[in-house]
Amino acid sequence: MTTDSALLSASDDELHAVQHQIRHLEEQLQALRGRVAELQPAPAKSTPKKGERDYDPKVVRAWAAENGIAVAPAGVMPKAVVDHWRAAQDAAKQPSHGLAV
Numbered sequence: 001m002t003t004d005s006a007l008l009s010a011s012d013d014e015l016h017a018v019q020h021q022i023r024h025l026e027e028q029l030q031a032l033r034g035r036v037a038e039l040q041p042a043p044a045k046s047t048p049k050k051g052e053r054d055y056d057p058k059v060v061r062a063w064a065a066e067n068g069i070a071v072a073p074a075g076v077m078p079k080a081v082v083d084h085w086r087a088a089q090d091a092a093k094q095p096s097h098g099l100a101v
Contacts, residue, residue, distance in 0.1 A: 055077075055082060055085070055086075057077050059085075060077055060081060060082055060085045061073070061077070063085050063088065064081055064085070067084075067088075069081055069084070
């Protein structure tokens with residue numbers, strides 16, 4: 001019986017040691033994952049997926065009409081018109097530097 005209890009005690013000791021090592025490794029892994037998150041660059045801005053728009057066609061059509069650009073009342077918006085609209089939006093966001101004309 002003493003060999004059985006000695007084997008059981010050795011197994012318990014080994015199990016305790018293995019569980020301790022697992023906890024230690026999990027702590028190290030958590031610290032390393034945190035460091036990776038600190039070092040990685042921020043994810044790039046997502047681009048719209050095919051079929052998704054990052055603009056409202058009604059807004060672009062209204063802008064086009066105000067600026068004398070002919071576009072169909074429905075259907076696919078020409079890329080050139082959307083590009084011009086985006087450029088106009090970007091220009092409108094630029095500071096005027098307080099210059100009066």
